[in-house]
Amino acid sequence: MMETPTTASYWVQRLGRRLNGRKSQLLDSCRSRHYCTITEEHHHQYPYHRVPSPQPQDLSRVKTNEHGQLQCRGCDQITYLLRWAEAERRKDANHKGTSPKRIIHNSYIELDSCARMSNCDACQVARRALLLDQITGRDAERLRDTDNQSPVQVALDVRPGCDSLLVSIDSESGVPLFSATVVLSQKPCLAVGKKTKGPSTPSRLRPNFEELRQVVNNCHNNHQCSSRYRWNSRNPSWLLQILANGKVRVIPGPDRLVDYVVLSYSWGDPAAMPAEEWARIKGASTKTVNGVPVAERTNPFSRSILPETMQDAIAITQELGYEYIWIDNVCIPKGTDWDTEASLMHEVYGNAAFTLLASSSTKATERMLHDRLAWLQEPKHCKLRNHFLYNTQKPLHEVRLDPPASQRAWTLQEERLSPRILYWTGQRWYWSCPEHQTVESSPFDLPSPVSASEEQSWSPPQRFLDVCRIGDFQSIDQEWLDIVEAYTRRDLAHSADRFLAISGLAVRFLEAKMDGGDKTRVSEQYISGLWREDLARHLSWSVASAVDPRGSHQEVAPSWSWASLPLCVNTKMRHAFKQSPHFQFLGVRQFSSDYTPVTASTNLGQQVVSNPRLRSKLAEQHGRAIKQIEIRGRFRRFISEKSRAVSWEDIEWKRGERVGFNFEEFPGQDLHSRNRNDGRIVSKDAHGGEVVGQLDYVLPAGDNHGDKKGSHSVALGDGEETELMCLELGELAMLLLQRNPGPEETWRRVGVCIGYEQRKGFFYGCESRTVVFA
Structure with missing residues (x-):
């Protein structure tokens, strides 16, 4: 039977339709006042990536929260975790633990769009955290790779006195691809960073050279780094002079010491790049005629013909006001005595104004300078549920260990022999000298929360130079063990360079062990990567796990030396040790067949007595040629x-x-x-x-x-x-x-x-x- 206006059920249905209509109007009004979505117009404003396809759940719509800040639906998950932590602390005031992960965005691209277009404050902090955690420019590009996107997740790490938001992107199998930390605080605070001058967005896409110049000048003018750690007043044999209009030229090192910058970088893995690319890197070397660099290099030439890492290193050096730079591939001309140059690395790096370590590039054909996408928006206070969110400064020891350059054997001595180091990452720079460490910062950066045990587990890169300078022999011996542990994990393009790539450190070690004021002899002896005065301990090295004998370098070094191991092996050098009273080192039994010892009766031998520099170099060459030793023990x-x-x-x-x-x-x-x-x-x-x-x-x-x-x-x-x-x-x-x-x-x-x-x-x-x- 048809319902009539007079029946009760008719009026109930009509009232229901009116209520549903009113509810829809209220929702539309609320959305128009409090929410915004990403439109095609926004896409045209930021064309460097495409707008992601629609996701099952729209997490990018934002509203104004109780603190007057924009908060997207994805960030509601962060608020949920904060409520969870409050509930746990009500049960136990000293509660600590990590929450399960919750998705805040379906992909990094969605997070990026929400942060830049919807202006969600928390997403800006999360986006900046992920970008700042990437050391190389390539890693930052991987974040934006449209073909490999996974959800962005957060977990809350609750600890007494310091809560942290752990932001991560995992693969489909659950393997972490990217991770970063956001520090939480219940009080607004400013870190030690300085606010940059000028327009916020455009200026932050470039490195903050103004702040960096102040840091470098302060070190040179107010620290004692030069007087304490500069080795002597000699320049490298050859330097690259920076001229106007993008020109450079190779010149002999001037008679007086000049301020020059040294580049430390990774050439790259030749097996992982096209042959023409490796040929371009090798082709950057300076050719010689009769031992003299060719005119094409001694006359001004365009720096654009050099690989990209070198080009950008020259640009950074010039921006900081320096006229000279030393790059191994360019400033060690072909035909040069490579053994001699390698053993003088303690001078090249020790006398430099600073070492520029190219952490941002994985190979010589990659750029060092990248757009600082982390700073597209000026950092500001961000508050969710009575908690302020702050970006952190990645600890220096992690910056040192993460980049590809740290996997290259040659860069170990380049770092350990440098009194001043500028670590150049994709999104910021780090400065380290014996008296000061700092990082390119913003006013809302906080140091990463580091436990006391983590703080004590690493030492600054200049520690080896410091203990050598003050003559702390026990610490010098321990530093060598640390050096070898780090060195055996690294890779070499040519296994024959096993000793050469650490020879500068060995020479510096020898110089530190001189007998008092007598510069003509040392009590120490270099023995195929080991040292005579503590030989029993040095012989007790071990591998973390047995390795495949294929790749063994026993044609380079004897079986009892760590240098005989294959490349990229984890070794253990440091352990509790007390030498047996029955152990005796009796002497060297045999040298390699191609080694000719230097005696005092020869002209060269007489020069060794009067020239400490030559003596140390030859002592190192003597040591790496030892093949057999004689030992006595139980x-x-x-x-x-x-x-x-x-x-x-x-x-x-x-x-x-x-x-x-x-x-x-x-x-x-x-x-x-x-x-x-x-x-x-x-x-x-x-x-x-x-x-x-x-x-x-x-x-x-x-x-x-x-x-x-x-x-x-x-x-x-x-x-x-x-x-x-x-x-x-x-x-x-x-x-x-x-x-x-x-x-x-x-x-x-x-x-x-x-x-x-x-x-x-x-x-x-x-x-x-x-x-x-x-």
Whole structure:
């Protein structure tokens, strides 16, 4: 039956339609007053990326929150987490922990659009945090890659006195791609950064050279860096002079010391770039005729023919008011004595006005100068639910470790030999000298929250120079161990440069160990990357896990030197150590076949006596040529002749994170076992404790015996562990040795044992023996 105006149900339906219509009008009015969306007009204003396609959930619509600031729907998730933290603290005032992640935007592009177009205050802080965390310009570009977008997530890290917002972008499999930290504070505050002058948006796209000039000038005028750390008054053999109109030229180093900048950068991996690109990098080198640079380089030429990293380094140097720059590929002409130049790096870097470290580029053909997209908008106070959000300054030690340049072996000594360093990243610069460290900043930057243990786990890059200057020999020895740990993790384009790329540091170490005022001799001796005065400790290096013997450099260095390892290997150099009273270094037994020792009776030998500079260089060259040394110490078998081989799985014991051994199935038996994956090896006496060692190499899966004529000969084959002997280095440290084939008895290193607390008397009663290490 049809409803009539007089029936009750008719009036109920009509009232419902009127209420729904009124609700719709109210919602439309609210949206028009409080929300905005990204339009095609905005897209034309910012054409450098395309507007993302519509997402299932629109998170970019903004409203004005209770603090009068714009807040998008995505940022409601941050507010939710803040309420969660408040609830947890009501239960426990000292609550600490990390919340689950919540999505604030469907992609970085959506976050970027919301921050720039909708002007959402919190999204501006999150966007800036992600950009500032990227060291290289390429990483910042990866954020905006339209073909690889993932949701932007946040989690709240709650700690007493310091809450942080963890912003991250993960891959589909959950692997973190990008991450950054936003500091939360309940009070408005300003960090040490200075507000820049001039228009906000355009000026911040360029580096803040005004602030940087003040920092550099303050160091040169008010610090003692030059008087304390400058090595001498000599310039490099050749410098690149910066001229007007984009011109440069190669000139001999002037007789008087001039202020010059040194560039430290990564050439790049030739295997990862087109052949023509690598040829362009190599082609930047200066050619010579009869040992003199060609006229094409000594006459003014356009710097545009050089790779992009070099071009931008020249531009930065010129912007800071310097006329000269030293770039290895240009200022070490072809045909130059490379050994000599490499050993003088402590002078090149020590005498420079500062070292410009190109952290922003991954290879020489990439730009150093990029638009500072993090500063498109002037930073301002941002407040959500009574919390102020602040961007952080990435700690310097993370900046040092992250960029590709830090993976290059040559840059280690370039950094450690430089009193002043300007780290140039994609979005800001960092300055470090012995007296001051600072970063290009804004008035709303805060230092990253760093725990006391993290603060103590790293040292400034100038520490090596500092301990060398004051003559703290114990610290110098420890610094060398730290240097080697960092060095063995790095890569080299040419393995033959294994010693050359660290030779400047070795020469500086030698100079620090001079006998008092006697500049003609030193008590120390360089021995294939190790040092005589603490040789037992230096011999006790170990690998974190056994490595593939393919790539071993035993043609470059002897087995007992860390330099014989493959490239990019994690080593452990520092551990509690007390030298055994039975250990003795007897002397050098053999040099490489192509080495000619210098004697005092020769003309060159007489020059060494009167020229400390030449003496140090030749002492380093002498040391890297050593192939055999003679050692005396307590000596014995590692595994007893009656020992039984058992599988690793039969004796390994695990309880959660605790790992040990369980020998209860083999009572009263001598046992030994090897872990085929990581190279651990164990020897146990029937009624005594076990000794656990670490082998240097492990054979690839399926290769049980190795190729005795090739590089596999450095690894143990099946059953060869029973032939191992060991020599005591320290109270709880020994070398594992295998005899080399041949009529002469020499031994090669295959591993090490450190800290065998279960068998402290392992060498008790053993006789000392003289052993030749090869």
